[in-house]
Amino acid sequence: xxxxxxxxxxxxFILIPVFGFAHDVTSADQEILRNGGLWAYIQxxxxxxxxxxxxxxxxxxxxFYLKGFKDIVKFITAFTIGHCITLIGATYLGITANEHxxxxxxxxxxxxxxxENLGGFEKLNIKSPHLLLMVVIFGLIHGFGLSTRxxxxxxxxxxxxxxxxxxxxxxxIGQIVALIPIVLIITFSRQNKxxxxxxxxxxxxxxxxxxxxxxxxxxxxxxxx
Amino acid sequence: MVRPLYLLSAVVLLCSHDxxxxxxxxxxxxxxxxxxxxxxxxxxESENTIARDRxxxxxxxxxxxxxxxxxxxxxxxxxxxxxxVFNTGEAGTYVAGVSTKARSLKQSADDFNNYLKHDGVLxxxxxxxxxxxxxxGVIESYQKHVKAIYQxxxxxxxxxxxxxxxxxEFIPVSNxxxxxxxxxxxxxxxLEGKPLANQLVYxxxxxxxxxxSHKGHHHHDxxxxxxxxxxxxxxxxxxxxxxxxxxxxxxxxxxxDGIYYLRAIHMEKVEGNDAFTHESKWTTLTFEVTHQHExxxxxHHHHDxEEEIPTWIFVLGxxxxxxxxxxxxxxxx
Numbered sequence: 001x002x003x004x005x006x007x008x009x010x011x012x013f014i015l016i017p018v019f020g021f022a023h024d025v026t027s028a029d030q031e032i033l034r035n036g037g038l039w040a041y042i043q044x045x046x047x048x049x050x051x052x053x054x055x056x057x058x059x060x061x062x063x064f065y066l067k068g069f070k071d072i073v074k075f076i077t078a079f080t081i082g083h084c085i086t087l088i089g090a091t092y093l094g095i096t097a098n099e100h101x102x103x104x105x106x107x108x109x110x111x112x113x114x115x116e117n118l119g120g121f122e123k124l125n126i127k128s129p130h131l132l133l134m135v136v137i138f139g140l141i142h143g144f145g146l147s148t149r150x151x152x153x154x155x156x157x158x159x160x161x162x163x164x165x166x167x168x169x170x171x172x173i174g175q176i177v178a179l180i181p182i183v184l185i186i187t188f189s190r191q192n193k194x195x196x197x198x199x200x201x202x203x204x205x206x207x208x209x210x211x212x213x214x215x216x217x218x219x220x221x222x223x224x225x
Numbered sequence: 226m227v228r229p230l231y232l233l234s235a236v237v238l239l240c241s242h243d244x245x246x247x248x249x250x251x252x253x254x255x256x257x258x259x260x261x262x263x264x265x266x267x268x269x270e271s272e273n274t275i276a277r278d279r280x281x282x283x284x285x286x287x288x289x290x291x292x293x294x295x296x297x298x299x300x301x302x303x304x305x306x307x308x309x310v311f312n313t314g315e316a317g318t319y320v321a322g323v324s325t326k327a328r329s330l331k332q333s334a335d336d337f338n339n340y341l342k343h344d345g346v347l348x349x350x351x352x353x354x355x356x357x358x359x360x361x362g363v364i365e366s367y368q369k370h371v372k373a374i375y376q377x378x379x380x381x382x383x384x385x386x387x388x389x390x391x392x393x394e395f396i397p398v399s400n401x402x403x404x405x406x407x408x409x410x411x412x413x414x415x416l417e418g419k420p421l422a423n424q425l426v427y428x429x430x431x432x433x434x435x436x437x438s439h440k441g442h443h444h445h446d447x448x449x450x451x452x453x454x455x456x457x458x459x460x461x462x463x464x465x466x467x468x469x470x471x472x473x474x475x476x477x478x479x480x481x482d483g484i485y486y487l488r489a490i491h492m493e494k495v496e497g498n499d500a501f502t503h504e505s506k507w508t509t510l511t512f513e514v515t516h517q518h519e520x521x522x523x524x525h526h527h528h529d530x531e532e533e534i535p536t537w538i539f540v541l542g543x544x545x546x547x548x549x550x551x552x553x554x555x556x557x558x
Contacts, residue, residue, distance in 0.1 A: 053539050053540075053543075194551075196554075197554035197555040197557075198551055201547050201548075202547055204550050204554075205546050208546065209546075
C-alpha cells in the first residue's frame with residue numbers, strides 16, 4: 001500500500017514539468033493566431049485548457065467524486081456539452097463579459113465542487129443539487145470563460161465559425177490530455193488505504209483554491225476598473 | 226461609369242507609401258516563432274508587398290551579432306503585406322532592419338507639391354515656395370530604411386542602439402524597453418552616419434496589440450514599384466510633430482501604452498544630376514511601450530501571463546498545500 005502511494009507521489013512529480021513548461025495564453029498567442037491559420041486556434045485552445053488551472057481543478061473535483069469509468073465519461077461529456085454551447089454560441093454572437101468576473105464565478109465552481117465532495121450540503125442539512133445538472137451549468141460557465149478569452153483576441157470576421165470550432169477542438173484535446181493524469185492519480189490513490197485522507201486533502205484544497213482564485217479575480221476586477 | 230472614375234481620380238491625392246516593420250506585439254517570448262510584417266502604406270494599412278529584389282539589406286541584430294534574413298524566411302501574406310518568419314531566440318532587446326534600394330519617380334509639379342504637403346515634407350515645400358519653383362515637375366529618387374526594436378523575454382541587452390549603417394536611420398539614445406508610458410524617449414536621427422539636425426520627425430502610436438483592429442480595406446490598384454499611391458483619407462503626419470536639435474535628437478512623448486512609430490523623410494534638391502532632380506531618404510522606427518511593473522503590454526480586456534499566477538508556482542503551491550492537508554488528515558484519522 002505504501003508503495004502505491006509512493007507511485008502516486010512519483011506520478012505527481014513527473015507531471016509537474018508538464019504543467020510548468022506549458023505555455024500560458026499570452027499576447028504572443030495573438031501573433032500565432034493571426035498568422036497561424038486554423039491550426040493555431042487548435043494549439044491555443046489546447047494550451048489554454050492545459051494552463052487554465054481553474055478548469056483543471058474543477059475537472060479534478062468532478063472526477064474525484066466519481067468511481068466508475070462510465071460515470072467519468074458521462075459527467076465529462078455533460079461538462080463538455082455545457083462548455084461547447086457557451087464557447088461556440090457566445091463567441092459567435094459576440095457576447096462577452098469582464099474576464100475577471102467570469103473567472104471569479106469559475107473560481108466559485110471550484111469551491112462548490114470541493115464543498116460538495118466533502119459532503120458540505122449534508123452537513124448543513126441541505127439537499128444537494130442534482131449532480132449532473134450542476135456539472136452542465138458549470139460547464140456553461142466555464143465555456144463562457146473560454147469564450148471571453150477567445151474574444152479578447154482579434155479573430156477577424158473571416159472563417160469565424162471555423163476558428164471558434166478549432167479553438168473548441170483544441171480545448172477538448174487539452175481537456176483529454178489533462179484528464180489522463182488526473183484520472184490516473186485518482187485511480188491509483190483509491191487503492192491506497194490512505195485514500196480518505198487524500199480525498200479530504202484534495203477537496204479541502206479545492207475549497208481553499210476556489211476562495212483564493214475568487215479573491216484574486218475580484219482583486220483584479222476592482223484594480224482593473 | 227466614366228464620370229465617377231473621372232471624379233475619383235480628380236480627388237485623388239498623390240501620397241507616399243511609408244514603410245514600417247510591424248508586429249502584433251513587440252514583446253515576444255524566447256525561442257518562439259514570430260512574424261514581422263512590412264507595412265507599405267501607412268502604419269494601419271499596407272497597400273503593397275515589397276519585391277525581394279528591391280531589398281538591399283534585411284537583418285536582425287541580437288547579442289551583438291548581425292544576421293541576414295535569408296530568402297526562405299520571406300513570404301507574402303497576400304498582395305499587400307510582406308512578412309518575415311523568425312525565431313526569437315534567447316531573451317534580449319533586439320533590432321530588425323530593412324533597407325530598400327533607391328528608385329526614381331517622375332512627378333508633375335502639382336502632384337509633387339501635394340505629396341510634400343500631405344506627407345509633411347514641409348521644408349522642401351517651403352523651399353520651393355520661397356524660390357518660386359512650385360510650377361516645376363521633378364524626378365525624385367527615393368529609398369527607405371526601416372527598423373523595429375523588440376523585446377524578447379525580460380532580459381535587456383544592448384543591441385537596441387546598434388548602428389545599421391543605413392543612409393538614414395533612427396537610433397534611440399536609451400533602451401525603449403527601459404522606458405514606460407508617461408515618460409519620454411530621446412531618439413537620434415542619423416544621416417550618412419552623422420546626426421541630422423533640424424529635420425522634421427513625426428511620431429505617433431496606436432493601442433497595444435490587443436486594443437486595435439485593422440481595417441480590412443486595401444487598395445490593390447497601385448503598383449509595387451511606385452511609392453505614390455491613390456488614397457483618399459489616410460494621413461502620414463498624425464501625432465507628434467517634432468524637429469531634431471543640433472545633435473539630431475528628438476524627444477518623443479510616450480503618453481500611454483502602445484506601439485510607437487517614428488518617421489522622417491529627408492529630401493534634398495540635387496543639382497547636376499541627369500537621372501533625378503530630388504533625392505529623398507525615408508526612415509521609420511517602431512517599438513512598443515508599456516507601463517512600469519509589467520513586462521507585457523495589455524489592456525483591461527485581456528490578461529497576459531504576467532498578470533496571472535505563474536503556472537509552476539501554482540503547481541508547486543498546490544502540491545505543498547495538498548501535502549500539508551494530507552499529513553493533517555492522515556494524523557487526524
